[in-house]
Every structure is written in structure tokens, then in C-alpha cells.
Amino acid sequence: MACLLTLFIGGMFTINLLTPNKSFSDSENRNLEQLPAFSIQNLFDKKFTPKFEKYISDQFAFREFWISMKSDIDRTIGKKENNGVYIGKNGFLFQKFTKPEDQDVKNKIEAINNFHLENPNVQKHVMLVPTAISILENKLPNYVSRVDEDTYIDKVKKSLDNEINFIDVYPILSSKKNEYIFYKTDHHWTTKGAYYAYLELSKNMKFTPIQKESFNIKKITNSFYGSLYSKAGFRHIDSDSIELYEPKESIQYKVEYVDEAKTSQSLYEMKNIKKKDKYTVFFNGNHPFVKITTENTNGKKILVVKDSYANALLPFLLSHFSEIHIIDLRYYTDNLNMFIQKNKIDEMLLLYNANTFFEDSSITDLNDKEN
Amino acid sequence: MVFSSLIFLFVFLPLAILLYYISPKVLRNFVLFVVSLIFYAWGEPVYIVIMIFSTLFDYMNGVLIDKYRSHKGITKAIFINSIITNLVIIGFFKYYGFVVDNINTLFNLNIHVETLPLPIGISFYTFQTMSYVIDVYLGKVSAQRNIIAFGTYVTMFPQLVAGPIVKYSEIDKQLQDRKVTLDRFGEGMELFIRGLALKVLLANNIGLLWTSVKTTSISELTILTAWLGIIAFAFQIYFDFRGYSAMAQGLGKMFGFDFPENFNYPYISKSVTEFWRRWHISLGSWFREYVYIPLGGNRAGLLKQLRNLFIVWFLTGLWHGASWNFVVWGLYFGLFVTLEKLFLLKWLKNRMRIIAHMYTLIIVLIGWVFFEFDNLSVAIRYIGTMFGFNQTAFLDNNTLYYLTTHFTLFCILAICSTPFPKKALVYIREQLKLPGAICMPIFYVILVVLSTAYLVNDTYNPFLYFRF
Numbered sequence: 034m035a036c037l038l039t040l041f042i043g044g045m046f047t048i049n050l051l052t053p054n055k056s057f058s059d060s061e062n063r064n065l066e067q068l069p070a071f072s073i074q075n076l077f078d079k080k081f082t083p084k085f086e087k088y089i090s091d092q093f094a095f096r097e098f099w100i101s102m103k104s105d106i107d108r109t110i111g112k113k114e115n116n117g118v119y120i121g122k123n124g125f126l127f128q129k130f131t132k133p134e135d136q137d138v139k140n141k142i143e144a145i146n147n148f149h150l151e152n153p154n155v156q157k158h159v160m161l162v163p164t165a166i167s168i169l170e171n172k173l174p175n176y177v178s179r180v181d182e183d184t185y186i187d188k189v190k191k192s193l194d195n196e197i198n199f200i201d202v203y204p205i206l207s208s209k210k211n212e213y214i215f216y217k218t219d220h221h222w223t224t225k226g227a228y229y230a231y232l233e234l235s236k237n238m239k240f241t242p243i244q245k246e247s248f249n250i251k252k253i254t255n256s257f258y259g260s261l262y263s264k265a266g267f268r269h270i271d272s273d274s275i276e277l278y279e280p281k282e283s284i285q286y287k288v289e290y291v292d293e294a295k296t297s298q299s300l301y302e303m304k305n306i307k308k309k310d311k312y313t314v315f316f317n318g319n320h321p322f323v324k325i326t327t328e329n330t331n332g333k334k335i336l337v338v339k340d341s342y343a344n345a346l347l348p349f350l351l352s353h354f355s356e357i358h359i360i361d362l363r364y365y366t367d368n369l370n371m372f373i374q375k376n377k378i379d380e381m382l383l384l385y386n387a388n389t390f391f392e393d394s395s396i397t398d399l400n401d402k403e404n
Numbered sequence: 405m406v407f408s409s410l411i412f413l414f415v416f417l418p419l420a421i422l423l424y425y426i427s428p429k430v431l432r433n434f435v436l437f438v439v440s441l442i443f444y445a446w447g448e449p450v451y452i453v454i455m456i457f458s459t460l461f462d463y464m465n466g467v468l469i470d471k472y473r474s475h476k477g478i479t480k481a482i483f484i485n486s487i488i489t490n491l492v493i494i495g496f497f498k499y500y501g502f503v504v505d506n507i508n509t510l511f512n513l514n515i516h517v518e519t520l521p522l523p524i525g526i527s528f529y530t531f532q533t534m535s536y537v538i539d540v541y542l543g544k545v546s547a548q549r550n551i552i553a554f555g556t557y558v559t560m561f562p563q564l565v566a567g568p569i570v571k572y573s574e575i576d577k578q579l580q581d582r583k584v585t586l587d588r589f590g591e592g593m594e595l596f597i598r599g600l601a602l603k604v605l606l607a608n609n610i611g612l613l614w615t616s617v618k619t620t621s622i623s624e625l626t627i628l629t630a631w632l633g634i635i636a637f638a639f640q641i642y643f644d645f646r647g648y649s650a651m652a653q654g655l656g657k658m659f660g661f662d663f664p665e666n667f668n669y670p671y672i673s674k675s676v677t678e679f680w681r682r683w684h685i686s687l688g689s690w691f692r693e694y695v696y697i698p699l700g701g702n703r704a705g706l707l708k709q710l711r712n713l714f715i716v717w718f719l720t721g722l723w724h725g726a727s728w729n730f731v732v733w734g735l736y737f738g739l740f741v742t743l744e745k746l747f748l749l750k751w752l753k754n755r756m757r758i759i760a761h762m763y764t765l766i767i768v769l770i771g772w773v774f775f776e777f778d779n780l781s782v783a784i785r786y787i788g789t790m791f792g793f794n795q796t797a798f799l800d801n802n803t804l805y806y807l808t809t810h811f812t813l814f815c816i817l818a819i820c821s822t823p824f825p826k827k828a829l830v831y832i833r834e835q836l837k838l839p840g841a842i843c844m845p846i847f848y849v850i851l852v853v854l855s856t857a858y859l860v861n862d863t864y865n866p867f868l869y870f871r872f
Binding site: 061 | 597
């Protein structure tokens with residue numbers, strides 16, 4: 034009997050010795066620890082031993098197999114969450130909503146309202162998108178409350194200045210909750226979900242939206258395992274597919290990644306289909322400032338201050354504007370007021386998903402006085 | 405290094421066992437000693453000097469006491485010097501900050517102090533060296549002349565970091581002469597794996613529930629959630645500590661040592677007195693033998709007995725941590741032990757077992773609240789919530805969520821808190837000859853495989869790019 038165990042432990046020991054080191058983990062999206070350099074100083078600083086332990090763990094043979102075994106056992110005994118992510122019905126993953134501090138929420142609302150006072154001639158729209166946890170209530174694990182996110186979005190809606198137009202996408206998304214509007218394994222909405230929000234947006238911005246029939250809907254991948262899949266560690270769940278909505282009447286445009294001095298003829302970075310984070314097909318991820326110029330002659334300009342949710346919705350705006358300026362406050366460091374004046378912006382959309390809005394503090398940079 | 409880690413299980417332990425068993429018998433203590441130093445240095449590359457000092461110092465004291473045994477005055481001086489030095493060492497590293505904080509509060513001062521990090525295992529090895537010096541002084545054992553053997557006693561990695569506290573007299577003979585048969589080695593391995601499974605599969609898991617409840621603001625806890633939370637903690641600390649003790653015992657066995665049992669199904673106890681005979685047995689035993697009995701125990705009249713009980717429980721609490729809530733925890737149990745000694749035990753004996761059992765569990769659970777919250781007023785509020793004093797509902801959706809997602813786990817935990825699984829294992833092994841012989845190894849391999857899976861997962865650390 035001791036033999037069997039000795040065999041197992043001895044076996045793992047030898048296998049670990051013999052298998053080559055891996056450098057990157059796809060599922061964890063990070064570099065794996067390599068053999069650390071030894072020095073007496075490192076040892077005394079307590080740096081060497083933790084690194085060595087990390088090295089042993091990171092390079093442990095069959096790591097993926099062990100992780101999936103653990104997650105399967107967890108699910109068998111009834112566990113419904115791991116690492117801040119719920120697993121609901123049909124393998125649907127939901128990011129937990131963390132209640133923000135009331136003072137933080139106040140600060141953010143104030144930042145937006147102050148920004149409005151400083152730029153009174155810009156028509157402002159705010160879209161705070163509820164995430165899957167609020168919309169897909171029928172897929173949540175039992176007894177998980179979805180009310181929190183709603184309450185906070187409502188707080189923002191009620192406290193914004195009257196002249197700011199709050200676009201409430203909850204009704205339309207909720208009415209489509211049985212459709213594939215959120216990814217199962219990622220925290221973003223699907224292109225379809227973004228499309229429905231686009232319909233709501235068009236009502237508010239008073240243009241005629243392009244109907245679904247006028248799009249070629251292309252499925253570009255079936256094997257998207259998104260951010261929540263990595264975060265939660267649950268395995269043996271279905272992957273997602275990503276669709277692109279290409280208007281049948283195509284429109285020419287130019288995309289400038291201003292800070293990187295690059296231009297492109299396409300909003301999509303198709304190479305990223307081969308990467309792990311396939312959502313970056315849209316705009317190749319997040320940038321401080323992107324400018325899109327279209328062949329549209331209506332002269333309408335819009336500034337979009339956003340997080341990554343907007344990436345799936347922006348393609349729909351091409352047909353309606355001549356210039357689309359896209360700014361991500363997490364990376365953009367210049368003064369927005371000056372930007373608006375210089376570019377003569379008269380319409381603006383603030384587009385965030387509720388989670389990022391309440392967790393990320395960059396929205397307060399709207400009031401950044403530095404140049 | 406902790407036992408429940410991939411590096412220990414799959415690198416250190418196989419190498420240690422290999423080295424030990426290819427060495428000739430005379431060298432085995434030495435090998436164990438060196439390997440243990442490496443084990444300790446792995447986690448404490450600098451503070452290992454304290455442990456080495458402690459070892460050399462008390463080795464010298466033992467030899468000197470033996471040498472000057474006829475001169476009572478000299479031996480007494482050596483003895484007192486040793487005890488004081490040991491207490492100063494542990495006092496300095498563990499309680500310095502605590503003492504200064506209290507002085508600050510009492511005298512309204514503001515002495516700033518840099519608290520030193522606590523050297524691993526200091527509470528365990530200083531208690532062991534002290535027990536050695538006391539036993540030599542009292543003539544219970546003769547001094548260990550072989551520095552390697554003594555060093556092995558103090559630093560042996562199986563019980564160095566988290567006990568059980570092994571008194572020198574319990575292990576004296578085994579240092580010189582121990583036999584390991586394949587059977588015993590196998591037994592040790594099984595014990596080790598059971599301990600590993602208890603810690604990694606049970607304790608770590610239910611601990612997540614307690615973490616979740618503990619970080620919720622108390623005003624949002626329903627009555628049932630508060631109970632679920634503290635019950636989760638009660639299971640966590642039991643299986644964590646018991647698991648670790650079992651691993652220590654199992655490892656000891658694999659090297660030929662028999663360590664005393666540290667836990668004996670404490671949660672089936674029918675009185676608080678019984679609980680403390682089943683919980684952290686080696687600590688209770690140390691305090692009884694080296695503090696309670698020398699002070700007179702219960703042989704010097706009621707008043708003295710109460711005083712002795714007070715001192716022992718005060719120290720027991722304080723040993724667990726440099727903070728007043730631990731002292732409160734200790735004295736709280738001291739109070740119930742005293743009440744039971746005075747009249748409660750008699751009363752309980754005449755009641756149905758289930759009432760005695762419920763009473764014990766409730767007292768113990770309330771005790772855990774004091775153990776877990778540094779801030780006494782927070783602890784009291786939590787207890788208030790448990791008994792409905794804070795106007796919260798009995799349950800809510802959150803409560804149901806915790807209950808439904810942890811139901812199976814709670815059942816497993818409850819069963820494993822009783823002697824039933826052990827009895828089942830013994831039955832299978834002894835009564836079901838051939839099928840038993842096949843099931844057992846498979847069972848243990850499954851435990852190891854599952855434990856490995858959970859250990860690998862502990863290091864799962866995805867980079868959450870969507871934050872950036």
C-alpha cells in the first residue's frame with residue numbers, strides 16, 4: 034500500500050524533473066515563473082524561497098488537468114462561485130457585483146456634473162450598461178441577488194444633472210434576455226447585445242438606426258474563452274462565439290490610433306482571433322485616443338468616453354457620424370475641456386458597463402485640471 | 405515551508421525520506437537534524453539563528469545541571485536563568501508590541517515600536533526546550549549528551565512548526581533507538597495523507613465561507629448567517645489544526661517516532677472540561693504539568709485552586725496570540741471549566757446526552773467568536789446577532805445561498821468530526837480482507853490526487869487584463 038503512494042509521489046517528482054518548463058499560461062494569461070537565480074542576498078531577503086516555490090507550482094506537470102479536476106469536484110459538491118465569479122445555469126459565468134463606497138459614487142457623479150457645467154454647449158448622453166448579473170436573472174444560481182447593480186445604476190440616473198441625457202438600456206436588454214446578448218465566459222456583451230443598445234441609442238440621438246436585415250452577420254469564431262473563464266477557473270464549459278455585424282452598404286473610413294501614430298482601414302484586428310482574448314478583435318483592445326473619420330458628409334462629430342464595452346457598439350456608429358473621437362480615461366492624460374474646444378465637439382457619449390464604472394476611478398479624471 | 409504545499413509534498417519530502425533511509429542507522433539523527441534545519445531555514449533564513457541559539461543554550465543547560473547535580477544552588481541558578489532567557493526570547497518576539505501598546509494605553513504615552521515579524525514556530529520550540537530543562541532539573545530524565553540527538557529533538561521538522569508540543573520525556577528513548585517497519589511506515593503515510601486531505605480539502609474550503617461572512621458588515625448578517633459563519637470557522641480551525649497535527653504525527657511515524665495524539669474528536673464533547681481534554685491536547689498537558697500542578701493544582705484549597713485556574717487559562721489564551729481577545733477567550737473557557745468543576749458537571753451528568761452536547765457546542769462556538777475578532781465590541785455585536793439581539797431577520801437570500809452551496813460540504817464536515825469514518829476505515833481494513841486490501845490503497849491515492857488538485861489550484865493566479 035505504501036508502494037502505491039510512493040509510486041505516485043515518486044512518479045510526480047520524476048515527471049516534474051523531466052518535463053520541460055513552460056513559459057506562458059494561456060488560461061491564466063500570464064507568464065509562468067522560471068527557475069529563480071540563487072544568491073545569498075536573495076535567500077536572506079526571503080526572495081529566493083517564495084520564488085522557488087512559485088516556480089515549482091507554476092511548472093507542476095499537468096497543471097491544467099489538476100485545475101480542471103478541482104473545479105469539477107467543486108461543482109459536484111454544489112459550489113456555485115469561485116474567485117468572485119458565479120457559475121449559473123448552462124455554464125453561464127457571472128461577474129460578482131461589488132458594492133461601491135457611497136462616497137466614491139458621489140465623487141463620480143459630481144465629476145460628471147461638474148464636467149457638464151464646464152462644457153454646457155456639448156450635448157451629453159450617459160449610458161451605464163447593466164452587466165449579465167442584472168439582466169440574465171433566470172440564469173443566475175439560486176438565491177443570488179441581482180438587485181445591487183440596479184440600485185446603483187439608478188442612483189446615478191437620479192443624481193445626474195437634468196440636462197444630461199441618461200440612456201436606460203435596461204428595458205431593451207431585459208426584453209431580449211433569452212437571446213444571446215452576453216457572453217457566457219466573458220464579462221462583455223455580445224455584438225448582438227451591443228446592437229440592441231445601439232437601437233436605444235438611436236432613439237436618444239435621433240437618427241435612424243440600420244436594421245438587422247441590412248447587416249451581414251459573420252461568425253468569426255466559435256472558440257472564445259473569455260475573461261471570466263480565466264478568472265473563475267471553472268473548466269468543462271461551453272465556449273462563446275463572436276459575431277461581426279458588417280453593413281451591407283459598406284462605408285469607407287479611416288481609423289487613427291493617435292498616440293501610437295498608426296492608421297488602419299478597419300476597426301477590426303482580425304489577427305486577434307488567434308489570441309486568447311478574442312474580444313480584442315474590436316479595435317485591438319483599449320487605447321488612449323482613437324479618431325475615426327468616415328466618408329459621411331453630414332459633418333456630425335461625437336466624442337465617446339468609454340471602457341471596453343463600447344468597442345462592440347462603436348462600429349454601429351460609423352454610418353451616422355463624420356468624425357468619431359474615442360477616449361479611454363484610463364489611459365488618456367490630457368485635459369478634456371481643451372480637447373472639446375479644439376475639436377469643436379458638440380455631442381458626447383459616456384459609455385461604461387456598470388462594473389467598470391463603479392470599480393474604476395478614472396471617470397473622476399473628467400475633472401482633471403492638469404494639462 | 406508548509407506541509408500542505410507542492411514543494412513539500414513532491415520535492416522536499418521524497419528527498420528527505422530518501423536521504424534518511426539510505427543513511428546508516430548511526431547517521432540518521434544527523435540527517436534528520438540537517439534536513440530539519442533546511443526545512444526551517446527555507447522559511448526563516450535569518451531567524452534560524454534564534455532556534456539554533458535556543459538549542460545550544462538549553463543543551464548546555466541540561467549538561468551543566470547534570471554535572472552540578474549535587475550543588476542545589478548552582479542547578480537552581482542555571483534552571484532559573486534558562487527559563488527566564490526562554491521567556492524573554494518568546495516574550496520579545498511575540499509580545500513586545502502588545503506590551504508596548506498596553507503601556508501606551510495605560511499611561512497615555514505614544515511609544516512607537518517596530519514590531520518584529522514572528523519567527524516561525526517560536527511558540528512551539530521554546531516550549532519544548534523549556535520542558536526539557538524542567539524535566540532535567542527535576543530529575544525526570546538525565547541530560548542528553550549527544551548534541552545531535554538533542555538538536556533533532558528540538559528542530560525535528562514534523563513537529564517544529566505547528567506542534568504537537570512533544571515533552572522531552574516522551575521522546576527520550578526514541579531518539580536513541582527507534583525501529584521502522586514497512587507497516588509502520590505505511591501507517592505513517594496513511595496518517596499523513598488523512599491529515600493533508602483534512603486540511604486541503606475540508607479546512608481550506610469551508611474557510612472561504614467564513615471569510616465571506618467575516619467581511620460582511622455585521623448589520624447585514626441575518627441570525628442564521630451569523631451561525632453558519634461561526635460554524636464554518638469552527639470546522640475550519642479544527643480541520644486545519646487537526647490536519648496539520650495528523651500530518652506531523654504521520655511524518656514522525658515515517659521516521660520512527662511516536663508523537664502523542666493532539667486531538668480526539670473535540671466536537672463530540674459533552675462538557676467544556678471534556679472539550680479541553682480533546683482539543684490541542686499537548687498544550688493543555690504542558691500547562692497542566694508545568695504550571696497548574698507546580699502551583700498546587702487543586703490540592704491547596706478552593707481559593708488557591710481558583711487562582712491556579714485563572715493563571716493557567718490566562719496563559720493558555722495569551723499563548724495563542726498577543727492580543728486581549730485571546731486572553732478573553734482563554735478566561736472565558738476558564739470560567740466554564742471552573743463552573744463545571746464546582747457544580748455544572750454534576751448537573752450535566754443527569755441530563756440527556758444531547759443537551760450536554762448542545763450546551764458544549766454552543767459555548768465553544770461563542771468562544772470562537774472571541775477568538776476570531778480582535779475587537780471585543782465587534783465580537784459582542786456578532787454574538788448579539790447570533791441570538792437575535794440586533795433586529796436582523798432569521799434568514800435571507802444570502803443565507804439560503806450559503807446553505808445550499810455548502811450543504812454537502814457541511815455534511816461531510818460533520819461526519820468527519822466524529823469517530824465514525826475512522827471506525828469505518830478500521831472495519832474495512834480488518835474485516836473485509838481482500839476487498840479491503842484493494843479499497844484502502846485506492847482510497848488513499850484518491851485523497852492524494854484530490855489534494856494535489858486543490859494545492860495546484862491554490863496557485864491559480866490569472867492576470868485580469870480587463871482591469872487595465
